[in-house]
Amino acid sequence: MPVVYDRIVLGLGGMGSAALCQIARRKRRVLGLEQFHPAHALGSSHGGSRIIRQAYFEDPSYVPMLLRAYELWEDLERSTGRHLFLQTGGLMVGAPGCAVVAGSARSAREHGLAHDLLEPDQIMRRFPAVRPRPDEIALFEAKAGLLFPEDCVAAHLQRAVAAGAEARFGVRVTGWRISSEGLVLVQTSAGELAAEGLVITAGPWLGQIAPDLGLPLNVERNVMHWFEPAANAPQFGPDQLPIYIVERPECTPFYGFPDVGGQGIKIGYHHSQQVTTPEGLDRTVAPTEVAEMRKTLTDWMPDGAGRWLKSAVCMYTNTPDHNFVIGEHPNHQQVVVAGGFSGHGFKFCSVIGEVLADLALAGNTPHSIDLFRPDRFA
Numbered sequence: 001m002p003v004v005y006d007r008i009v010l011g012l013g014g015m016g017s018a019a020l021c022q023i024a025r026r027k028r029r030v031l032g033l034e035q036f037h038p039a040h041a042l043g044s045s046h047g048g049s050r051i052i053r054q055a056y057f058e059d060p061s062y063v064p065m066l067l068r069a070y071e072l073w074e075d076l077e078r079s080t081g082r083h084l085f086l087q088t089g090g091l092m093v094g095a096p097g098c099a100v101v102a103g104s105a106r107s108a109r110e111h112g113l114a115h116d117l118l119e120p121d122q123i124m125r126r127f128p129a130v131r132p133r134p135d136e137i138a139l140f141e142a143k144a145g146l147l148f149p150e151d152c153v154a155a156h157l158q159r160a161v162a163a164g165a166e167a168r169f170g171v172r173v174t175g176w177r178i179s180s181e182g183l184v185l186v187q188t189s190a191g192e193l194a195a196e197g198l199v200i201t202a203g204p205w206l207g208q209i210a211p212d213l214g215l216p217l218n219v220e221r222n223v224m225h226w227f228e229p230a231a232n233a234p235q236f237g238p239d240q241l242p243i244y245i246v247e248r249p250e251c252t253p254f255y256g257f258p259d260v261g262g263q264g265i266k267i268g269y270h271h272s273q274q275v276t277t278p279e280g281l282d283r284t285v286a287p288t289e290v291a292e293m294r295k296t297l298t299d300w301m302p303d304g305a306g307r308w309l310k311s312a313v314c315m316y317t318n319t320p321d322h323n324f325v326i327g328e329h330p331n332h333q334q335v336v337v338a339g340g341f342s343g344h345g346f347k348f349c350s351v352i353g354e355v356l357a358d359l360a361l362a363g364n365t366p367h368s369i370d371l372f373r374p375d376r377f378a
């Protein structure tokens with residue numbers, strides 16, 4: 001008799017590793033399948049750092065999930081003994097009415113989150129590395145900081161396996177279907193596998209592996225850049241430079257991180273409008289892209305843009321409204337999908353693992369996920 005797993009998780013990146021962990025912790029026989037190696041750099045969950053914050057400019061309705069995400073990251077740190085989160089504080093910068101500042105303030109107010117609104121001189125006094133413009137203000141949130149994404153993925157996998165999950169790497173899923181008995185049959189490069197349910201967390205590959213969902217996803221190429229600060233001063237370290245997102249009229253918002261452990265300061269634009277596919281992705285970074293980023297960085301942090309260290313390419317999977325897609329497959333209740341994280345999903349991996357375990361095992365979740373309905377684009 002071939003094995004029938006309780007659940008198979010397709011894709012073990014940020015979200016899939018968390019789902020595998022949460023399903024295994026509920027004592028189910030669960031198998032995770034991943035085409036590449038653990039915590040690889042070919043999808044969306046690499047690059048050394050990800051912003052995490054609570055005063056969410058995108059929409060206040062994300063805040064309850066964020067509060068739970070913080071708890072679960074802390075729990076994962078405790079249970080694995082790994083350092084996953086670094087609290088640096090966070091600056092949301094721009095004109096008072098812009099989305100990044102006004103949206104963050106709205107979330108903070110609605111959910112009673114601690115924050116300070118700072119004028120340019122106050123910003124420069126507290127954070128000497130940065131140069132806000134006279135017409136800019138900032139919302140500062142002390143609870144914000146960064147996650148180490150590769151370590152987060154490794155920690156979820158570690159805890160999943162310790163709880164009894166099986167994880168196979170270098171196995172590519174080529175398709176899946178529902179059998180006449182209602183099992184999910186998963187075709188892979190290592191043969192066919194069967195399970196009572198399937199969780200699809202395929203990141204930028206979601207459109208290919210679940211085409212029948214007809215999701216209007218677009219995969220976007222986004223680049224991260226690392227520079228050595230020109231002035232080798234402590235003002236660029238995590239004690240004096242928080243994570244930041246800056247919205248300025250001349251470009252798409254950019255975000256960045258302090259210099260953690262001498263790796264350089266990291267900076268990138270949030271969205272590029274460069275639509276691609278996982279196969280067609282251009283992983284080389286042109287000198288003009290580095291020069292353009294250097295200009296933006298210098299304007300924000302005059303001594304920040306010293307020697308260029310490296311750049312790396314990553315993929316966003318965008319939905320038209322930039323809200324996530326999480327829920328049951330409309331035609332197959334045995335299949336749960338999570339994708340379309342639109343460049344802001346990583347901080348939620350821990351809580352989305354919990355949501356996916358709820359949906360896959362109980363068919364519902366106490367978390368409020370109405371915003372993420374897969375059929376909202378129909």
Ligand SMILES: Cc1cc2nc3c(=O)[nH]c(=O)nc-3n(C[C@H](O)[C@H](O)[C@H](O)COP(=O)(O)OP(=O)(O)OC[C@H]3O[C@@H](n4cnc5c(N)ncnc54)[C@H](O)[C@@H]3O)c2cc1C
Nearest residue numbers: 011013014015035043044051173203205314341345346347
């Ligand atoms: C440059 C950049 C900066 C970002 N910054 C932030 C940030 O600061 N804060 C934040 O919260 N979020 C941020 N994000 C977004 C966040 O990183 C993503 O939303 C999140 O990582 C998505 O995780 P995922 O599991 O959906 O995708 P992935 O991590 O890509 O995982 C999908 C996995 O599925 C596997 N897979 C796919 N198809 C198959 C198949 N057929 N067979 C087997 N395996 C398969 C893939 O190999 C991959 O490992 C950023 C993203 C990028 C690219």
